[in-house]
Amino acid sequence: MQSPWDFPDFDDHEVVHFVTDRNSGLKAIIAVHSTHLGPGAGGTRFWHYADKGQAVADALRLSRGMSYKNAMADLPLGGGKAVILADEAHTKTPEMLAAFGRAVDGLCGRYVTAEDVGMSVADMVAISKETKYVSGLPVAEGAVGGDPGPHTSYGVFLGVRAAVRRALGKDSLSGLHIAIQGAGSVGGGLARLAAADGARITVADVAADRAQALADEVGGKTVAARDILAIEADVLAPCALGAIFNERTIPELRVPVIAGGANNQLATAADGDRVDGRGILYAPDYVINAGGIINVASEYLGDGDEAKVRERIERIPGRLEAIWDESAATGRNPAAVADDMAQRKIGRG
Numbered sequence: 001m002q003s004p005w006d007f008p009d010f011d012d013h014e015v016v017h018f019v020t021d022r023n024s025g026l027k028a029i030i031a032v033h034s035t036h037l038g039p040g041a042g043g044t045r046f047w048h049y050a051d052k053g054q055a056v057a058d059a060l061r062l063s064r065g066m067s068y069k070n071a072m073a074d075l076p077l078g079g080g081k082a083v084i085l086a087d088e089a090h091t092k093t094p095e096m097l098a099a100f101g102r103a104v105d106g107l108c109g110r111y112v113t114a115e116d117v118g119m120s121v122a123d124m125v126a127i128s129k130e131t132k133y134v135s136g137l138p139v140a141e142g143a144v145g146g147d148p149g150p151h152t153s154y155g156v157f158l159g160v161r162a163a164v165r166r167a168l169g170k171d172s173l174s175g176l177h178i179a180i181q182g183a184g185s186v187g188g189g190l191a192r193l194a195a196a197d198g199a200r201i202t203v204a205d206v207a208a209d210r211a212q213a214l215a216d217e218v219g220g221k222t223v224a225a226r227d228i229l230a231i232e233a234d235v236l237a238p239c240a241l242g243a244i245f246n247e248r249t250i251p252e253l254r255v256p257v258i259a260g261g262a263n264n265q266l267a268t269a270a271d272g273d274r275v276d277g278r279g280i281l282y283a284p285d286y287v288i289n290a291g292g293i294i295n296v297a298s299e300y301l302g303d304g305d306e307a308k309v310r311e312r313i314e315r316i317p318g319r320l321e322a323i324w325d326e327s328a329a330t331g332r333n334p335a336a337v338a339d340d341m342a343q344r345k346i347g348r349g
Contacts, residue, residue: 004016004056004060007053007056007057007060008057009057009060009061009064010060011033011060011064012348013031013032013033013060013063013064014032014033014034014035014040015030015031015032015110016029016030016031016032016056016059016060017029017030017031017103017107019099019100019103021096021099021103023095023099024093024095024096024098024099025091025093025095025096026084026095026096026099026100026103027084027085028044028082028083028084028085028100028103029055029056029059029082029083029085030059030080030081030082030103030104030107030111031059031060031062031063031080031081031082032063032078032079032080032107032110032111033060033063033064033066033067033078033079033080033081034067034078034079034346034348035078035110036067036078036346036347036348037070037071037075037076037077037078037345037346038070038075038076038077038078039077039078039080039109039110039111039112039133040063040066040067040077040078040079040080040110040111040112041066041070041075041077041078041079041080041111041112041113041114041135041293041296041297041300042062042063042066042079042080042081042082042111042112042113042114042116042293043081043082043113043114043115043116043119043136043148043296044081044082044083044084044100044113044114044115044116044119044123044127045058045062045081045082045083045084045116045117045118045119046083046084046086046090046092046116046117046118046119046123047083047084047085047086047117047118048085048086048087048088048090049083049085052085055083055085058083059081059082059083061242061243061263061264062081062083062116062263062264063079063080063081064079065079065081065263065264065285065286066078066079066080066081066286066293067079067342067346068286068338068339068342068343068346069286069287069289069290069293070290070293070297071342071345071346072286072287072290072319072338072341072342072345073287073290073293073294073297073312073319075293075294075297076297076301077112077293077297078346079346080110080111080112080113081116082100082104082111082113084096084100084118084119086118090118092123094126097123097126097127098126098127098129098130100127100130101126101127101128101129101130101131101134102130102131104127104130104131104133104134105130105131105132105133107133109133111133112133112134112135112300113127113133113134113135114134114135114136114148114292114293114296115136115147115148115149117184117241121136121137121138121146121147124136124137125137125138135296135297135299135300136148136296136299137299139299143305143306144295144298144299144304144305144306144308144309145295145296145298145299146295146299147185148291148292148293148295148296149184149185149186149189149292150185150189151291151292151294151295151309151313152185152186152189152261152289152290152291152292153185153186153188153189153190153192153193153261153291154189154193154291154310154313155288155289155290155291155292155294155313155316156186156189156190156237156239156259156260156261156288156289156291157189157190157193157194157197158313158314158316158317159259159283159287159288159289159316159317159320160173160178160190160194160235160237160257160259160260160283160288161173161197161317162283162316162317162320162321163235163257163259163281163283163320164176164234164235164257166281166321166324167256167257167281168234168256168257172197172198173194173197173198173199173235174197174198174199175198175199175200176198176199176200176234176235177199177200177202177232177233177234177235178190178191178194178199178200178201178202178233178234178235178237179202179203179204179223179228179231179233179235179236179237179255180194180201180202180203180204180228180237180239180260181203181204181205181225181228181229181236181237181238181239181240181244181260181262182204182205182238182239182240182260182261182262183203183204183205183207183210183211183213183214184205184210184239184240186239186261186289186292187203187205187214187237187239187240187260187261188214190237190239190260190261191203191214191217191218191220192217192218194218195218195219195220200220201215201218201219201220201221202215202220202221202222202223202228202231202233203215203218203220203221203222204222204223204224204225204227204228205225205240206225206240208222208224208225211225229244229249229252229253230252230253230254231254231255232254232255233254233255234255234256234257235255235256235257235258235259236253236255236257236258236259236260237258237259237260237261238258238260238261238262238265238285239260239261239262240262241262242262242263242264242265242285243264243265243266243267244262244265244267245258245265245266245267245271245274245275246266246267246268246271247267247270247271247274250271250274250275250278251278253275253278253280255280256279256280256281257280257281257283258275258280258281258282258283259281259282259283259288260283260285260288260289261285261288261289262285262289263285263286263289264285265285266335269335269336269339271335272333272334272335272336273333273336275333275335276327276333276334281324281334282333282334282335283320283334284320284323284334284335284338284339286338286342287316287319287320287323287338288316288320290313290316291313291316294309294312294313295309295313298312323337323338323341326341
């Protein structure tokens with residue numbers, strides 16, 4: 001495996017930790033991109049990777065994305081991310097979670113974790129037995145915290161409405177066709193909110209039964225996972241894994257708007273220009289999907305109630321508008337504009 005310094009996604013990360021615990025079988029990577037604004041905060045992903053190099057690249061990209069996400073959301077947090085390398089059966093044990101918790105604790109607060117793909121609130125509870133540097137824990141009714149998924153969905157929904165207003169001149173999603181890739185927590189939440197706003201929903205997921213259950217719930221339809229990116233719709237909302245827009249897939253797109261909750265949607269920086277060149281309005285992922293980390297940050301920092309969290313999430317459309325305005329004024333694609341804004345905020349611009 002090549003050195004992390006040689007990975008294309010290495011971006012002057014402050015630290016990259018490789019964690020091994022023989023007794024539990026844990027293999028994990030914790031990447032801290034920046035602590036310029038505060039401790040590196042970002043969730044832990046539990047995923048099976050075809051090779052370890054993919055896991056390293058994911059940790060590097062995701063942690064950088066969290067630096068940008070937290071900065072653009074005006075949170076006093078830096079960016080970090082962890083990935084736990086799952087086996088093909090996705091075996092997860094209490095011993096493994098405990099070992100991971102000890103690894104997080106050993107960083108002495110430089111990294112704060114929470115849920116991400118493959119991890120649950122119950123997993124965070126297990127990790128919290130070994131470290132205090134964890135959020136996304138169960139809370140009392142009406143209190144801030146818990147599963148960040150619904151908060152991410154709400155922010156994405158507001159961002160989709162902002163994108164539709166800008167690109168299509170519509171003040172609601174009524175009668176519009178929203179194609180959602182991913183039927184998990186964020187995709188499911190978006191589907192429910194969009195359907196309640198009058199949208200027609202098409203959903204795809206690698207787990208076809210999960211996609212069908214969500215479609216049945218919202219009165220929508222399903223397509224095969226391999227077909228969702230080429231579907232004709234008003235909005236394509238990626239809410240699964242990243243790096244899906246690339247030189248091969250972008251020419252197949254048949255939508256005027258891309259706005260979804262997945263992290264790192266563009267495979268490379270050049271893909272921002274490719275999307276923009278197609279005349280498609282793109283909502284930078286780490287801006288539109290910041291609702292979850294806004295909730296997690298308020299829980300961890302103890303600096304707001306549920307109403308305050310909602311008010312902070314409702315600033316997402318304004319941030320997107322500022323990006324689109326600068327993009328229109330300068331001719332630079334929205335992803336590049338957002339990156340420059342974020343880099344300035346973390347002292348790297």
